[in-house]
Amino acid sequence: MFKGTTILAIKHRGEIAISGDGQISIGNTIMKNNTIKIRKLYDDKVLTGFAGASADAITLFEKFEKKINELHGNLPKAVISLAKEWRTDKILRKLEAILIVADKEHIFIVSGTGDIIEPDDNVAAIGSGGPYALAAAKALVKYSNLSASEIALESLQIAASICIYTNDKITVEKLQ
Numbered sequence: 041m042f043k044g045t046t047i048l049a050i051k052h053r054g055e056i057a058i059s060g061d062g063q064i065s066i067g068n069t070i071m072k073n074n075t076i077k078i079r080k081l082y083d084d085k086v087l088t089g090f091a092g093a094s095a096d097a098i099t100l101f102e103k104f105e106k107k108i109n110e111l112h113g114n115l116p117k118a119v120i121s122l123a124k125e126w127r128t129d130k131i132l133r134k135l136e137a138i139l140i141v142a143d144k145e146h147i148f149i150v151s152g153t154g155d156i157i158e159p160d161d162n163v164a165a166i167g168s169g170g171p172y173a174l175a176a177a178k179a180l181v182k183y184s185n186l187s188a189s190e191i192a193l194e195s196l197q198i199a200a201s202i203c204i205y206t207n208d209k210i211t212v213e214k215l216q
Contacts, residue, residue, distance in 0.1 A: 045077055046169030046199045046206040047089035049140045049147045050177055051162035052188035055216050056142050058087040059192035061169070061200060062209030064094060074209045082108045085143055086115060087213050091167035092137030100126070100137055104150075115143045119156055127154040138166050144215055169196075169203035189214045 044065035049058045060077040063070060078089040079101060086108055090097035103125065107118040119141060126132045132152070139150045147164050149157040157164070163181065165174035176195040180186055186194065192212050200208040 044205045045091045045167040046165065046173050046196055046203060047077060047091055047140050047167055048165045048170070048173040048177055048192055048195050048199075049087070049089065049142045049163070050181070050188045050192055050195075051142070051144075051147055052181055052191060055188035055214055056087060056144055056147070057188040057192040057212055057214040058089045058140060058142060059173075059189075059196045059210055059212045060089050061196055061206045062211065063205065063207035065205050068204075070207075073207055076211055078211055078213050080213055081105050082113050085113055085215065087142045087215060089140045089166070090137050091170070093135070096135035097137040097139070099132075099135060100139055103132070104139065104141065113143070115141065115146050115148070119148045119150055123150055123154055123156050126150075126152050140164055140166055142215070165195075167206070169199035169206035172199040172202045172206075 047060045058078045062074040064072040104122050107121045111117045163177045173195040176198040180191045196210045200206045
């Protein structure tokens with residue numbers, strides 16, 4: 041479990057959104073409140089977010105961006121290629137981070153252990169507040185008329201009210 045963040049990805053009503061809080065913690069000390077942990081890649085057609093060590097995540101963002109560009113935006117192939125390299129490279133496999141990536145068709149969680157997870161219900165979350173945000177998003181999908189970006193924001197706000205490693209400095213990016 042990576043402490044210090046919450047990232048949520050959701051596909052709902054034709055919109056893809058990723059939200060992330062801004063807190064960076066070392067141990068039980070808050071070091072920064074307004075970090076941006078989500079990015080748009082590949083001409084704003086792919087969204088990414090990370091949990092874990094910041095330097096490790098930046099390395100993974102760069103690797104993933106190279107893969108998605110080389111594979112002309114083919115997200116499933118880029119994810120598989122990244123996971124293979126991450127798992128087999130002696131240096132990369134020591135990175136302590138996890139990614140969520142999404143385009144209009146897919147959402148994937150990618151880890152250094154070789155896991156590539158595509159959620160069944162178009163909602164995924166990572167980080168210490170991930171379970172709280174995931175539960176909130178699933179309920180909001182079922183019992184509200186909110187858009188994906190509204191659900192992404194509300195879910196992170198709920199997680200921030202519960203998880204001490206998640207704050208309310210929330211960024212939301214979306215694809216339509």
